Amino acid sequence: xxxxxxxxxxxxxxxxxxxxxxxxxxxxxxxxxxxxxxxxxxxxxxxxxxxxxxxxxxxxxxxxxxxxxxxxxxx
Amino acid sequence: xxxxxxxxxxxxxxxxxxxxxxxxxxxxxxxxxxxxxxxxxxxxxxxxxxxxxxxxxxxxxxxxxxxxxxxxxxxxxxxxxxxxxxxxxxxxxxxxxxxxxxxxxxxxxxxxxxxxxxxxxxxxxxxxxxxxxxxxxxxxxxxxxxxxxxxxxxxxxxxxxxxxxxxxxxxxxxxxxxxxxxxxxxxxxxxxxxxxxxxxxxxxxxxxxxxxxxxxxxxxxxxxxxxxxxxxxxxxxxxxxxxxxxxxxxxxxxxxxxxxxxxxxxxxxxxxxxxxxxxxxxxxxxxxxxxxxxxxxxxxxxxxxxxxxxxxxxxxxxxxxxxxxxxxxxxxxxxxxxxxxxxxxxxxxxxxxxxxxxxxxxxxxxxxxxxxxxxxxxxxxxxxxxxxxxxxxxxxxxxxxxxxxxxxxxxxxxxxxxxxxx
Ligand SMILES: Cc1cc2nc3c(=O)[nH]c(=O)nc-3n(C[C@H](O)[C@H](O)[C@H](O)COP(=O)(O)O)c2cc1C
Numbered sequence: 001x002x003x004x005x006x007x008x009x010x011x012x013x014x015x016x017x018x019x020x021x022x023x024x025x026x027x028x029x030x031x032x033x034x035x036x037x038x039x040x041x042x043x044x045x046x047x048x049x050x051x052x053x054x055x056x057x058x059x060x061x062x063x064x065x066x067x068x069x070x071x072x073x074x075x
Numbered sequence: 076x077x078x079x080x081x082x083x084x085x086x087x088x089x090x091x092x093x094x095x096x097x098x099x100x101x102x103x104x105x106x107x108x109x110x111x112x113x114x115x116x117x118x119x120x121x122x123x124x125x126x127x128x129x130x131x132x133x134x135x136x137x138x139x140x141x142x143x144x145x146x147x148x149x150x151x152x153x154x155x156x157x158x159x160x161x162x163x164x165x166x167x168x169x170x171x172x173x174x175x176x177x178x179x180x181x182x183x184x185x186x187x188x189x190x191x192x193x194x195x196x197x198x199x200x201x202x203x204x205x206x207x208x209x210x211x212x213x214x215x216x217x218x219x220x221x222x223x224x225x226x227x228x229x230x231x232x233x234x235x236x237x238x239x240x241x242x243x244x245x246x247x248x249x250x251x252x253x254x255x256x257x258x259x260x261x262x263x264x265x266x267x268x269x270x271x272x273x274x275x276x277x278x279x280x281x282x283x284x285x286x287x288x289x290x291x292x293x294x295x296x297x298x299x300x301x302x303x304x305x306x307x308x309x310x311x312x313x314x315x316x317x318x319x320x321x322x323x324x325x326x327x328x329x330x331x332x333x334x335x336x337x338x339x340x341x342x343x344x345x346x347x348x349x350x351x352x353x354x355x356x357x358x359x360x361x362x363x364x365x366x367x368x369x370x371x372x373x374x375x376x377x378x379x380x381x382x383x384x385x386x387x388x389x390x391x392x393x394x395x396x397x398x399x400x401x402x403x404x405x406x407x408x409x410x411x412x413x414x415x416x417x418x419x420x421x422x423x424x425x426x427x428x429x430x431x432x433x434x435x436x437x438x439x440x441x442x443x444x445x446x447x448x449x450x451x452x453x454x455x456x457x458x459x460x461x462x463x464x465x466x467x468x469x470x471x472x473x474x475x476x477x478x479x480x481x482x483x484x485x486x487x488x489x490x491x492x493x494x495x496x497x
Contacts, residue, residue, distance in 0.1 A: 005432070006452040028495050060404055063487045064479040070490055 005055050012051070012058035016065070019049055026066045038062050077377030078384040079370065081115070083350045084244040084270035084328045086203045088175040090115035091341060091373075091385055092366050095332050095353035096179035096205065096248075099363070101153065103163025107170060112363035113370055116175030118272075118353060121152035121207045122160055122196065123181040123219070134281040134292045136307065145307035146356045147281040149292070149299060151213045152181050157195065165199040176200075177246065180237075181207040181214060184223045189236040203243045206234065208259070209250035209275025211302045221250035221275065227262035234266025244269040246330060249315075251308075252278050256315045260325045271319065272330035272353065274312040276302020305356035309334030313347055320348025320393045337365075338372030345385065346392035400488075403481040408456035408472045410435070410449045416469040419445050423460035423470060431459050451475075 019040050027048075028039035035054040041047070053059055079090040093116035094100045094109055101120040109117060128150055138144040153160060168176050178196040182188040193204060208224025215222040223229040230247065237245050247263035249256055251274040260271050278300050282291040290298025312333025319325045331349030335341055336357040344352050357365050377385060412423070412435075424447055427435040434453035438446055449460075461470040 004453055006450075026494055029491055031491075060482065063490065064405065064482060066494055067482065067486065067490050070493055 005057070009055040009057040009061070012053055012055055013061050015051060016053075016058075016062060019051070020065065024049065025069060026062065029062075029066070035059075036062070077374055077382060078386075079115075079374060079377075080384070081351045081386060083175075083330060084203070084246070086116070086175050086177070086244050086270075087173075088115040088351060089173055090370055091345065091351035092116075092369050093118060093175065093177070093330070093351060093353045094358060095355040096121050096177075096207065097355040097359070098150070099355065099358045102155075103167045106163075106167050106176070109358075109363045109366075110167070110171040110174050113366045114174070114363065116177065116202075116351070118177040118179050118205050119160065119164060119201075121179040121181045121210070122157055122192065123152050125154050125156055126151040126213070128154055129294045131292045131294050134301070135305070136281065141306075143305055143356065143360045145279075145281075145303055146305035146359065147279050147292075147301040147303050148276070149212050149294075149301040152207070152210065157192075161195065161199045164196070164201060168200045168202075175202045177203045177205050179205045179207050179248070181210065181219050183217075183219060184229055184233055186236040186239075189233060190240050193237055193240050197242050201243060203246060203269075204237065204241055205246040205248050205272060206237060207248050207275070208233070209248050209273075211250060211252050211276055211278050212300055221252050224248075224250040224259060224275075225253050227258050230259045231262040231266040234263050234268050238267035246270040246272050248275055248332075249273040250275050251311060251315060251333075255318075257318055257322045257325060260319045260322070264325055264327055268327055270328040270330060270350075271325070272332055273315050273319070274308070274333045276304045277308055277311065279303035304333065305360075306334045306336055309340060313343060316344060316349050317347040317393065317396045320390060321396055338369045338376065341369060341373060342376060342388065345388040346390070347396065348390045348393045350386070350389050400485040401483050403483060404487070405477045405479045405482045407475045407477055408458075409451045409454040409475055410456070410458075410460050411451075411471050411473050412447050412449055413469055413471065414446050416466055417447060418466055418469070419447065420465060421447070422463045422465065423447060426459050426463045431455070431457050435460060 024040040024042045027041045030037045038051045040049045081088050081091045092114055094114055096118040100106055100117045106117045132148055132150045134147045135143045136145040178201040180192050182192050210220030214220035234247055245268055247268040249259050263271050280300055316329055316331045328350040329348055330351050331344035332353040335352050335354050341352050424435045424437050432453055432455050434450040436448050438448055461472055464470045
């Protein structure tokens with residue numbers, strides 16, 4: 001089987017975007033040998049979700065969003 | 076025409092091309108012929124107590140038709156008495172007063188030994204001194220060369236002793252046979268060096284004859300490690316020059332050495348922070364006349380770029396050389412195959428299938444003709460396909476515009492810690 005990381009990344013990105021669109025924010029990241037677990041929280045409803053990000057592009061993607069989120073909270 | 080004149084730590088030279096201390100600078104006869112050919116300076120073959128060399132001392136690697144891709148030697152310093160060298164230095168300087176003559180020196184790590192030789196060579200009118208802390212074989216077994224050049228304290232103290240008496244600029248020549256060359260470069264600066272030069276040769280065993288089982292080269296059936304140089308070492312040397320050039324505490328000029336074969340190599344060294352270059356292997360391979368093309372090529376390059384003086388090139392690429400953590404992770408290039416140029420050798424496909432991300436497909440068009448296509452989404456932009464491609468222009472790495480601003484690893488780690496990563 002050929003490796004198509006891109007498809008895997010798209011799936012991760014869609015999941016991530018799904019939560020972002022509902023207003024979730026990244027509150028914690030745990031890096032491990034299996035990839036990153038990104039903890040997302042919807043503040044007003046006190047809901048927490050964990051996303052397991054396994055691809056390199058996925059890690060880049062959530063980092064870009066995390067930095068935007070930090071920049072917004074820092075202003 | 077652009078001005079090729081350089082000034083390295085107070086040493087003037089009509090152009091940045093110097094002969095490195097090695098067989099081509101062994102005698103006045105050779106250095107004078109080199110100056111006639113156009114070399115701007117010469118670092119004389121290292122002076123010290125005359126040695127005995129072995130017979131059979133050089134070897135080279137010929138790689139895929141390129142002769143002398145790498146060169147190796149087990150030669151020591153000069154085997155001629157100091158007085159003869161000094162007489163020839165004096166005569167050469169008198170005939171070519173506008174050229175730079177640097178005396179390369181190597182003595183035991185004792186203050187009085189350094190004082191003695193410095194005074195003797197400066198009396199005959201050298202323009203500068205180069206301390207050979209780099210020779211990796213033979214001399215090192217006697218506590219000199221790289222044996223003292225690998226110990227920062229010895230580099231510092233010996234440089235200091237030389238500076239106690241030297242009237243001319245002191246260049247410290249560093250060995251690459253050390254984990255971090257900035258440690259010894261910094262020690263040289265601490266000791267008062269006016270400039271540093273790098274690299275001397277890299278410890279090497281050229282090969283083993285698979286029929287006789289002798290080393291290459293061998294001396295009556297026995298071998299010892301030698302020093303490696305020539306085109307193959309250029310990337311290693313260039314990185315060392317760049318590392319020193321961008322180091323905040325190493326603030327002296329650099330004379331770049333290692334695999335320089337033409338004017339383009341020279342431009343690269345200057346851009347990466349060298350004020351001038353030294354050449355050995357290219358001259359051993361092709362003779363003194365290589366300098367003619369070097370001078371012409373450099374001069375044309377500067378004119379084409381509208382640059383008045385070669386000194387304006389020095390260090391221009393240094394700010395572009397950083398640590399991995401400062402590189403933009405959002406930057407993306409992908410391979411694009413130009414099917415008009417591609418010869419369908421499939422080397423890119425094989426390389427991508429076997430060694431990268433399996434994203435070059437072998438396809439057939441409506442007429443049944445084979446062609447190759449990159450799945451850009453899966454391409455990570457590693458460059459491997461364009462490296463193995465034998466046809467110039469058949470594979471281009473093209474930049475893709477991204478949606479996000481630059482993102483470095485260091486910025487990512489900072490953001491992770493801010494968000495409370497565990
Ligand atoms: C045969 C040979 C002898 C050398 N002898 C000396 C020497 O006496 N002193 C010294 O500082 N470097 C010596 N070197 C090192 C050169 O000066 C230079 O640092 C090295 O060869 C790298 O430059 P290249 O790649 O242009 O050859 C020698 C190199 C060769 C090949």
